[in-house]
Amino acid sequence: MGRQPCCDKVGLKKGPWTAEEDRKLINFILTNGQCCWRAVPKLAGLLRCGKSCRLRWTNYLRPDLKRGLLSEQEEQLVIDLHAQLGNRWSKIASHLPGRTDNEIKNHWNTHIKKKLKKMGIDPLTHKPISTTNDEAQPQQQKQHQLAQDQQEQQEQEQHQSFQTNPKSEIDQKEESDTSTTIIEDKIITNPLDPMELINGFCTDEVPMIEPLEILIPCAPSSSTCSSSSSSSNSSNFLEDLKLPDFEWSCTFDCNDSSNNNSCSRNMGWDGTDFCNWDLLINEEDFDKKQIFDTPLINQYPRMVMDQESWAYGLF
DNA sequence: AAGACTGACAACCGCATCGAA
DNA sequence: TTTCGATGCGGTTGTCAGTCT
Known part of the structure; x- marks a missing residue:
């Protein structure tokens, strides 16, 4: 049964x-x-x-998702994290704001694996591939598995000791000179990363969204939204909808050096995200908005541009 | 031009885990 | 403590656009 x-x-x-x-x-x-x-x-x-x-x-x-290819930095982080965590995609994803486990898993399988192999690195063990001794591979894998198990055990022990003596745990971790620091199974990759700071959670730890908690960023003043034609009237567009009331607030100022725009962020909502939603929410205005004229769509050449599947191109 | 092949990624499946009763 | 439903997670499959022949 x-x-x-x-x-x-x-x-x-x-x-x-x-x-x-x-x-x-x-x-x-x-x-x-x-x-x-x-x-x-x-x-x-x-x-x-x-x-x-x-x-x-x-x-x-989810509105806080980033779309598009992983950046070099993100890719490197995924590799580092995979070396430490193995195929625990959700854990890995939790350290990459705006990325999902599925996305990372797919990217790993389609891009990173190949890249590593090309570089002569075994994507499984993260060690140089031994070309002369192929039969050593299974042994290597076993060792890797063993190492992972040991690491897991260590993590568990550390977790326990952290609960009893959190300070010593942090001290221990601070002694590590690696660029990433694991604290209670959480890797702080960039202390200035807003996603790490905001409310203490990151993408994969998005809390239950209650309508009243949803904070929409300030309407982008100019070019923050890639879908310019639809962004220009996004607030009106929303007003047209019978959607829950949104709070338009500036809760977090991010000083983007590239455009010096000060924008509001909450849970990773940014101008682009919102513009995408803007397009998605009300398909009745679909034709009026002529979204396929926008540069945004051109970022997704694979997308089928019919009404049924337009959503795929929006994020 | 058309069919075959390949790559990328969205979506599904089944097991694991968690938490409430 | 046990049971069971809900959710999370990772592996796998399916689909489709692009490329090759």
């Missing part, structure tokens, strides 16, 4: 999400917050299982 399926699969839709489904899900979460994923599809009027909704939200609809 197997485990019961997470949901009644009869009549449930599978496959790519449509814009309409995205809109329903976003509207629902904006009005109700994230709660009880199993109930979400029913309440939101979606023929999807809760799991699918959760995945869609966390991986693609």
